[in-house]
Amino acid sequence: MHRAEEIWLILSFGMIIGFMLLTGYQTFVEGMGPPSHKETIDPQKVDETAPFDNPGITQIGENEYEVVMTLEVFNFNPGNIEVPAGSTVHFTLTSKDVVHGFQIAETNVNAMVMPGYIQKITQKFDKPGEYLVLCNEYCGAGHQMMSTTITVK
Ligand code: CUA
Known part of the structure; x- marks a missing residue:
């Protein structure tokens, strides 16, 4: 050589x-x-499995909220959530069908939400405004319409 x-x-x-x-x-x-794939869930039984049997937003402390959210073609449930400025929000996410994305514009939040796995991510919202939440994983014909907002007041 x-x-x-x-x-x-x-x-x-x-x-x-x-x-x-x-x-x-x-x-x-x-x-x-990356702290992913730690918690799993049966994707066929999301609606019956706690905490996803009761998706929504719960205040868990002063300026602290928990959001339990399911993603499916082509929406976020719950959508259009509102929190006061200065809140820390703990998101617990899963998908009921295919791989979706959970990206909050103007923040560092950008997560992949996969069926069978529970995704947890925390974000503090200091600046009031309307934050766009996007699915950034191609998930089907309505993918480009899959969005919602987080309003910080
Ligand atoms: Cu959900 Cu793209």
Whole structure:
């Protein structure tokens, strides 16, 4: 083998191993891995399974709310929720059919909501306004219409 070939092979394998070690360290030692797929649910029985048998918004503390939401083609239930400015909102989400997205514009919230899994995500809303919530996973013919709002007053 050519000397230059050997050098490039060693360099590229070294980089692969290096990146694997780095991401492995971040995931397992520093706990930076995405906290997904921890809780599962039977996607056929979402309507009968707590807390999704009673979707809605509940105040759980001063400026703290829990939103239990189901996603299905092509809506969010409940939709058009309202919270006071300064609220911290804990979302508990699942899908009743296919993979959907849960993205709140102007925030860092951008989650994949899959049937069979429970997705949890927390967001604090300081700035009043109407936040657009979008499904950003293609989910069928009405995908582009799948949106709702969160109003912060
Ligand atoms: Cu739901 Cu796209």
